[in-house]
Amino acid sequence: MSNAGGARSPGQLNTFKRLTSRPPHGETLAGLRTPPARSGHRCVADNTNLYVFGGYNPDYDESGGSDNEDYPLFRELWRYHFATGCWQQIRTEGYMPTELASMSAVLHGNNLLVFGGTGIPFGENNGNDVHVCNVNYKRWSLLNCRGKKPNRIYGQAMVIINGFLYVFGGTTGYIYSTDLHRLDLTTREWSHLKPNNPPDDLPEERLPCSSEMP
Structure with missing residues (x-):
């Protein structure tokens, strides 16, 4: 974080901090819901919220029974509000993707873009569509695209730079790739x-891939 003069606090870039959950106003801690333990999910954040989408947990009781x-x-979307420390499961409309593990996700303004991923059985039920959820209106839609789409894959990296989705x-579950595809978000x-x-x-060629903005 920055101090009043705008300078970065010492250790800002190499210090981990555990975020705690607090109940919303008027609710008790016993009634507070938080996301169950999971792997294979994706997290994205802006200055206000952290969003958690999808994931996998083979434990029947932990995953909701x-x-x-x-x-x-987990076919669900959660939001963590940094200022209040509160979790909220976002109830959305529209068609949420069913490939819920090892997809790629990026937040572009108010739109959460999700590409690829795998369902059950892993490696045999993959996706190659771009699904968009407007986190303000809480609605999913399928982005209709032209051109030759990437293969049905999971574990890929994804980033948006200058209006292009890379x-x-x-x-695929059997073949690893170093292919690079680009989607023009305008056309x-x-x-x-x-x-x-x-x-x-x-x-x-390896899995998983990771990406970061320059």
């Missing part, structure tokens, strides 16, 4: 970007 129709997956790497057209490097100068 009979109340979770998508067991062992997808790198991933796996909604996919293109496959071919590297100029020789084959021995490319990243190794």
